[in-house]
Amino acid sequence: MEQKAFQDYYPDHFAHCYGCGKLNTSGHQIKSYWEGEESVCRFLPEPDHTAIPGYVYGGLIASLIDCHGTGTAAAAAYRAEKRAMDTEPAFRFLTASLHVDYLKPTPLGVILEVRGRVKEVKGRKVVIEATVSAEGVVTARGEVVAVHVPERMIEELLQK
Numbered sequence: 182m183e184q185k186a187f188q189d190y191y192p193d194h195f196a197h198c199y200g201c202g203k204l205n206t207s208g209h210q211i212k213s214y215w216e217g218e219e220s221v222c223r224f225l226p227e228p229d230h231t232a233i234p235g236y237v238y239g240g241l242i243a244s245l246i247d248c249h250g251t252g253t254a255a256a257a258a259y260r261a262e263k264r265a266m267d268t269e270p271a272f273r274f275l276t277a278s279l280h281v282d283y284l285k286p287t288p289l290g291v292i293l294e295v296r297g298r299v300k301e302v303k304g305r306k307v308v309i310e311a312t313v314s315a316e317g318v319v320t321a322r323g324e325v326v327a328v329h330v331p332e333r334m335i336e337e338l339l340q341k
Contacts, residue, residue: 186212187252190266200248213252220253220297237287250325253297254307274327281323
């Protein structure tokens with residue numbers, strides 16, 4: 182049986198994000214999974230993701246860290262409550278803070294690996310540390326502070 186990605190569990194009203202929304206056919210549609218205590222996402226940049234010829238633009242790298250981080254935050258929240266990801270109420274997180282350090286130019290044309298580690302789960306907040314690697318070389322690292330989607334936003338979405 183094929184393992185479902187964290188993002189595959191998002192209810193449809195939460196599945197429109199450009200980076201990770203399964204319903205956004207123009208977006209990246211990243212997929213994140215647990216590998217032990219780390220989360221992992223693999224993504225092959227398209228030629229459109231060019232900064233300068235041969236290298237990925239920084240916005241894509243930030244987007245990968247951001248969306249992988251919020252997906253990992255949701256999965257970590259389920260783990261913390263010892264719940265399956267298909268149970269209600271659904272957890273969905275938004276980015277409260279995103280910090281990215283660009284360590285080396287990231288080459289285009291190779292699969293990028295984003296790895297996340299849960300740094301903290303506290304109340305409505307989850308902090309994720311992440312790295313982006315190309316061919317085994319870490320090219321960026323970041324931190325995502327993710328918070329539960331506010332209840333009023335959920336109510337607004339469900340009314341639409």
